[in-house]
Each structure stands twice: as C-alpha cells, then as structure tokens.
Amino acid sequence: MIKYILRRFKLKILVVDDSKVARKYILRSIASIGIEAEFREAENGQEALSAYKEERADVVFLDLTMPIMDGYEALREIIAYDKDAQVIVVSADVQSEAKLRVLKDGAKNMYPKPISDEKMRTIFAEDIV
Amino acid sequence: MSFAFNEDQLDILREVMNISLGETTANIAQLLGAFGTMHIPEVDIISSKDLQAFIGRDLSPKEDYHVTKQLFSGHFGGEVIFIISKESSLNLAKNMFQAPTTTEDEINDSVMELTNIVTSTIVSRLAAELDVTVQFFAPTSAIMKCVEIVDEEVLSYSTVIVLKTIVDFQDENIVGNIFVLTKDEAIQKLKDLLDKKLEELFA
Numbered sequence: 046m047i048k049y050i051l052r053r054f055k056l057k058i059l060v061v062d063d064s065k066v067a068r069k070y071i072l073r074s075i076a077s078i079g080i081e082a083e084f085r086e087a088e089n090g091q092e093a094l095s096a097y098k099e100e101r102a103d104v105v106f107l108d109l110t111m112p113i114m115d116g117y118e119a120l121r122e123i124i125a126y127d128k129d130a131q132v133i134v135v136s137a138d139v140q141s142e143a144k145l146r147v148l149k150d151g152a153k154n155m156y157p158k159p160i161s162d163e164k165m166r167t168i169f170a171e172d173i174v
Numbered sequence: 175m176s177f178a179f180n181e182d183q184l185d186i187l188r189e190v191m192n193i194s195l196g197e198t199t200a201n202i203a204q205l206l207g208a209f210g211t212m213h214i215p216e217v218d219i220i221s222s223k224d225l226q227a228f229i230g231r232d233l234s235p236k237e238d239y240h241v242t243k244q245l246f247s248g249h250f251g252g253e254v255i256f257i258i259s260k261e262s263s264l265n266l267a268k269n270m271f272q273a274p275t276t277t278e279d280e281i282n283d284s285v286m287e288l289t290n291i292v293t294s295t296i297v298s299r300l301a302a303e304l305d306v307t308v309q310f311f312a313p314t315s316a317i318m319k320c321v322e323i324v325d326e327e328v329l330s331y332s333t334v335i336v337l338k339t340i341v342d343f344q345d346e347n348i349v350g351n352i353f354v355l356t357k358d359e360a361i362q363k364l365k366d367l368l369d370k371k372l373e374e375l376f377a
Contacts, residue, residue: 137291
C-alpha cells in the first residue's frame with residue numbers, strides 16, 4: 046500500500062554516472078516501466094554528494110567507477126549524511142566482493158550494467174520502500 | 175622470467191575468457207537492444223614487444239581508432255586496452271543514443287561506456303573465477319593511428335593477454351580488439367591462480 050501511495054507522487058531520482066549514455070539508459074528504463082519521476086544527474090561522486098545535500102533524492106542510482114570521487118566513497122558519504130538514503134549501485138563489476146562491500150556500506154542492492162526493464166521493475170518492487 | 179604459459183594453463187585461461195566474453199556479449203546485446211553473436215575468441219599470450227606487430231596484422235595504418243585504456247589493481251593488476259574503429263564507434267553511438275547523427279562527445283561517451291562494460295565484465299569475471307578481487311579505475315580514451323598505440327607506457331608492461339573477437343549485432347559489425355597488459359609479478363600470480371584452479375578441477 047505504501048509503495049502504491051509513493052507511486053502516486055513523482056519520485057526524486059538522482060542518477061550518478063560519468064557516462065551520459067549510461068545515465069540516459071537508466072532514465073529510459075525507469076520511464077519505460079511507468080515510474081513518474083523528477084530526474085537529476087551527476088557525473089561523479091562529488092557532484093552526487095553536493096546534489097544530494099542540496100535536495101535529498103528518494104532514490105540514487107550510483108555507478109562505482111568514476112573520476113574525481115568514485116561510487117564507493119560517494120556511497121559512504123551519502124549514507125553518512127543520510128542513513129536512510131536509498132542507493133542502488135549499478136556497475137559492470139560483477140565481483141561478489143564488490144557487492145558485499147557496497148551492501149555493507151549501506152546500499153540497498155547492486156546490479157550489473159546494463160539494467161533491463163524487467164530488473165528495473167524488480168528494483169522498484171523489492172528494493173525501494 | 176618466462177611469460178610462457180603451459181597448455182593446461184592456456185586451456186583454462188581460454189575457457190574462463192570464453193565465459194567472460196559470453197557474459198560481455200549478453201550485456202552489450204541488452205544495451206544495444208540487438209541480438210549479439212560472439213565469434214570464438216582468439217586468446218594468446220605475447221610479449222609487449224610483439225604487440226605492435228600483432229596489432230598491425232589486423233588494423234589499417236591509415237585509419238583512426240578509438241583507443242580506451244582502463245587500469246585495474248588488486249590480487250593481480252594491469253591495464254586493459256580496447257580498440258575500436260571510428261566506423262564501429264559511430265554506429266555504436268547512433269545506436270546507443272538512438273539518433274541518426276551524433277557529436278564527437280557522444281561517440282566518445284559511447285565508446286567509454288562500452289569499454290567500461292567490456293573490460294569490467296571480462297576482468298571481474300576472470301577474478302571471480304580465480305577467487306580473487308580486483309578494483310577498477312575510470313577509463314581514459316583517445317583517437318589515434320594504430321602505430322601510436324604501443325608507446326613507452328605500454329612497453330613498461332612485460333606481457334599481454336590478447337583477446338580478439340568479433341561481435342556481430344544484427345546489421346552492424348562491432349569489431350573489438352582487447353589487450354590485457356600485465357607485469358611479471360601479476361603474470362606469475364595469474365599462473366599460480368590458474369594452477370590452483372586446475373588442481374581444484376582435477377582433484
């Protein structure tokens with residue numbers, strides 16, 4: 046029910062990736078499953094942290110391998126600022142060690158790139174509250 | 175130190191690389207929304223001194239190429255070089271941005287993202303199969319002629335794991351050349367890990 050009510054409002058979603066096409070891919074996938082959202086984008090962890098502090102996002106999609114500040118550090122900083130932040134890590138790194146590390150640091154879940162529409166549905170149905 | 179791998183080590187390395195490339199192909203196919211067919215990859219170990227001659231066999235000396243490099247470190251470290259022709263990169267960008275024309279920035283962005291997915295999937299799958307961990311750094315990209323690819327920095331590596339494959343995506347050919355550069359210490363670690371994997375398999 047809570048999830049249903051949340052879907053009635055526009056979610057604030059922050060998409061963090063140094064690749065424009067990777068951000069576009071996530072935006073497209075979210076839109077294609079019918080989620081209404083206000084999107085903001087950041088190209089690295091530092092920009093993401095500033096954007097999050099400026100205005101909290103309901104969901105953050107975060108890449109790991111980025112210049113200036115990588116996703117691991119950005120995740121720690123965002124969670125330190127807001128322990129309830131909902132961060133979904135999206136990375137081409139498929140090592141279980143990487144997933145364990147981000148889950149330990151407070152990410153809701155981690156998925157391999159690229160995220161299919163089906164997987165995006167799962168994220169909004171199961172990972173995000 | 176010899177960089178030579180014995181037949182068993184090469185066999186298991188080829189098998190792991192096949193699995194990695196299969197996963198990479200599936201990921202790229204999903205990204206491009208097109209069914210991908212991967213040709214059987216050529217996996218070889220060569221000295222970095224022989225890399226220029228190896229590259230010269232397939233690449234045109236007159237053509238420009240997008241050359242992207244990505245460093246990784248950890249239980250074994252090195253650098254991956256991914257080479258894609260300008261024509262392939264243009265097709266790639268048009269597909270990824272779903273636009274009839276694209277800017278140089280968009281082409282560069284598409285190549286970098288493709289490289290990130292290709293190299294991270296291959297190396298992290300290799301690491302997972304060998305039960306070790308590696309960390310990745312952000313890739314860098316440049317346009318250059320094939321004779322400019324092997325520079326002093328590349329020659330500072332001793333050994334190159336060559337992964338050559340052609341991935342067809344319906345109407346468009348994306349031909350990628352992948353080279354994993356490693357140093358003596360890393361190659362010895364890789365050999366040890368492959369031996370350990372062989373022992374586990376045949377125990």
